[in-house]
Amino acid sequence: MSELLRVEGLSAGYGEAVVLHDISFALGQGQTLALLGRNGTGKTTLINTLAGATRQHGGSIGLGGAALHKLPSHERAKAGIGWVPQERNIFKSLTVHENLTAVARPGAWTPQRVYEMFPRLAERKTNLGTQLSGGEQQMLAMGRALVVNPKLLLLDEPLEGLAPIIVSELLRAISRITRQEGLSAIIVEQHPLAILDISDSTVVLDHGTVVHADRADRLRNDPELLDRLLGVAR
Template identity: 70%
Template sequence: MAELLRMEGVSAGYAGAVVLQDISLSMEEGQTLALLGRNGTGKTTLINTIVGVTQHYKGGVELLGKPLQKLNPYQRAAAGIGWVPQERNIFKSLTVHENLTAIERPGPWSPNRVYEMFPRLAERKENMGTQLSGGEQQMLAIGRALVLNPKLLLLDEPTEGLAPILVEEVIQGIRRVTRDEGLSAIIVEQHPQLILAISERAVVLDRGTVVHEGTAAELRDDHDKLNHLLGVAR
């Protein structure tokens, strides 16, 4: 498969503060990458650096061989970056359907396909964003990213704060998009076993640097390593 994303020697942060230091990683088309680490290790900053909302100090970021670091976030979205931030950032003054149709781009993912994947949204397509539960807002945020028909989907803490039944619905949706549909994704998650089970590769950050990189299955099955890297012994 072709290389989709490459980060080479990237340092980035906010307002003069360097959070990421000399980050280098790559992923191929069709892969799912679990991005893990304890709180405050730079996971969200790495996602934000790909999106283009951090201060870039050095290094290169390429999508399918094309440099991104000089592009603004809108241009990166047009180049193929789909982003689901922690804050979700749905248009709360618009209906569910308006949220999806306002930004959709041509491609396999349409609002109707989003409704088929998340029936809760189909039932609430005329509801305003303010009338949705947290889980429904997360489903809508994922749907909004999908109707952009991206080449790479970035998900930052997609199950945070959700009830267990909604966590399962969201994870099944992500599994369908990545495993069944073959969309490449980078997923930040505080519950590593959830994401390692549906990912091919895993990267662990600590203090803004990569401290582990390998297959997701290897890390999932190595409880000692999980505990050492993440404080997770299960």
């Protein structure tokens, strides 16, 4: 398995405020990493830093051999980053189809493939972003990230605030994208048991530092560790 992403000694934050301290980890090609931690530990800041939306104070980010940390956010998308932020950030004044075609780049993932994965979006192809439910907006945000045809998909709390039936649908889609299609992904989620089953490795943050990094199955199968690190009891 070849390495796709390597983060070394990363420090970053907002303005002069440093939130992340000396973060290091690696991710292999076709692997999924669960990025976990309690509220306020720096998970979203790390995702935003990989996407180029924070101020980096030190360290390096390499993606497929390219020095990602030297690139602005729009160049990181070209280099292979697909980003689904917490806020989703879809173009609400555009239709579903316009959202997808406005950013699409050549590759395996096309708007048609997104419609096949999310039939709800196909049914609402001509609806504006403002006319979609929260779950449909999340599907559109994921679809928009996919049609960029990224090497690495960043998902920041993709299941947050959604109805159980939508959560199940999104989990199936994420599993298909990563397990069947082999797209590498980093997933932030407040409910770790929801994503550890579909992850290969895990990194746990606390106060902006890495306090645990291991295979996902080891954390999933260790109730005491889950409780100590994340306050999760089976």
